[in-house]
Amino acid sequence: MSPANLGLPLTWRRIPERYGLIGSECENCKTNYFPVRKMCPKCRRKGKMREVKFSGKGKVYSYTVIYSPPTGFELDAPYAMGIIELAEGPKLTAQIVDSDPKDVKIGTPVEMIFRKIQEDGYEGLIHYGFKFKVVR
Amino acid sequence: MRRVAIVGAAMTKFGEDWERGFRDLIAEAGVKAIDDANMSGKEIDAIYGGTMAAGRLIGQEHITALIADYMGLNPIPATRVEAACASGGVALRTGYLAVGSGLHDIVVVGGVEKMTDVPVGDAAVALGGAGDQEWELFMGATFPALYAFIARRHMHEFGTTEEQMAMVAVKNHSNASKNPYAHFQNVISVRDVMKSKKVASPLKLYDCSPITDGAAALILAPLEKARKYTDTPIEIIASSQASDTLALHHRKSLTTLNATVEAARKAYNMAGVKPNDIDVCEVHDCFTIAEIIAYEDLGFVKKGKGGRAIEDGETALDGRIPVNTSGGLKGCGHPVGATGVKQAVEITWQLRGEAKSRQVKGAEIGLTHNVGGSGATCVVSIMRRAD
Secondary structure (H helix, E strand, O other): OOOOOOOHHHHHHOHHHHHHOEEEEEOOOOOEEOOOOOOEOOOEOOOOEEEEEOOOEEEEEEEEEEOOOOOOOOOOOOEEEEEEEEOOOOEEEEEEOOOOHHHOOOOOEEEEEEEEEEEOOOOOOEEEEEEEEEOO | OOOEEEEEEEEOOOEOOOOOOHHHHHHHHHHHHHHHOOOOOOOOOEEEEEOOOHHHHOOOOOHHHHHHHHOOOOOOOEEEEOEOEOHHHHHHHHHHHHHHOOOOOOEEEEEEEOOOOOOHHHHHHHHHOOOOHHHHHOOOOOHHHHHHHHHHHHHHHHOOOHHHHHHHHHHHHHHHOOOOOOOOOOOOOHHHHHOOOEEEOOEEHHHEOOEOEEEEEEEEEEHHHHOOOOOOOEEEEEEEEEEOOOOHHHOOOOOOOHHHHHHHHHHHHHHOOOHHHOOEEEOOOOEHHHHHHHHHHOOOOOOOOHHHHHHOOOOOOOOOOOEOOOOHHHHHOEOHHHHHHHHHHHHHHHHHOOOHHHOOOOOOEEEEEEEEOOOOEEEEEEEEEOO
16 A cells, blocks of 8 residues: 555556656646646636646756655665756656765756656555656 | 634643543543633534544544534534644634634634554654645655755755754753643753754754644633633734645745745734734744744744844744744644644733743733645734733
8 A cells, every 4th residue: 555545546647747747838828837737827717728748857946865754665765855847847846866865956957767656565556657867 | 803812721731642542632622721711611602623634543534523522512513624734723713713703602622633543654644645645745755855845945045054943943842841731841952953863854853843642722702702701811813824835846935935924914914913013922843944934934034034043042932032932843742733723822821921931021912823734724823912
């Protein structure tokens, strides 16, 4: 069981965003959003949303190293996490892996990689999605 | 709106209370508050109860029905209020609106959380529901991690230091040691904080509020009837609430909680007071950095000067604006749903002059600041001694 009890239908619905970094752009105000939003919070009914795929390039906006992990992430600790600002504007929260945590600073360039996030126990569902790594 | 006053206030001793359950805690706080208001209980028209995660922590929903039952208050209406860590503050505001509107005369506002019946990891998962479960916690973030993101940006933008954050914990432990109801009764040093276990850098164990059991309760009445129940009514002269994005990463800035700024601005307007007029206040220090940011967002100091304010002792018990005289969430403990109500209990005691060795001399106006999650909900209330 994943810590938050996020079930199969939820995981299924989130595949495009988690695997492909699909978000939304409001054609009215040109603001990009991640994850997908059906309504632009700025334009509301005047907005017109379309799906966009983000490049996966970005930089670290803020970061931490987690020493006290939540249930399901014990084997990863300590691990770096960041708020990543994508090149297209939206920010998201992700692990920063395959990198020396010492190289993770505010402004460090990073790019998306595809990884296992967590699993629902030994025989359960495996949840995949995005993590990021430092660009050398 | 009618004018509304607090006429009764009580709380349980906060801490890890293995001997008592949810029902015991809320019944004790509720009965003591009714007693404090010199009531029999028959006068009460409604209950508003704040609790965040009873469903995950004790497997029990429908908790205000339980509260009415165990306080012997059936058949009055009992309504649960949930806004993560701001559940208590929103319950207070809801009770204030109910009395202010004239719908009810006497209202009980309760807050409670029983957190130590489950293992710490399960409690952490339950608390994670205060953030964005799908896009923050699912990815491996924890609540300390979210506040670590805030701390790291504050250090980057304003030069705030880990030592300054540690000083918040030191001050709040010192205040808690003067509060018999506080979870922690021990004083600590900056060095103790600095060498405590790393949780989510730059935050260490002593930068974090603990997992606590506890309950708090208030009795509200129309001001014009308040003297029937108490010699010293504490008028609620403002109660204001605001919201922000659920996920921290969607905010334009991480170094200000816009919900605090908005709620405070509206509360000061409503009360007709300025930040300088506040004599004593309880702010939401779930992590030490949160108290530093609260100084700034509540207007006590300029943006970026919060670290300096704690270093200069401005918010100490004998400082310009004493903050968290109860010990705050850090020292007094953080039974999540109880916190917003407990803050108002402390301010009530301060304004009545009943806070003993932690009393702020001559305090007339007090403020409470209760935050949900990483800032998606904020409630600011302002109280004044009505004499």
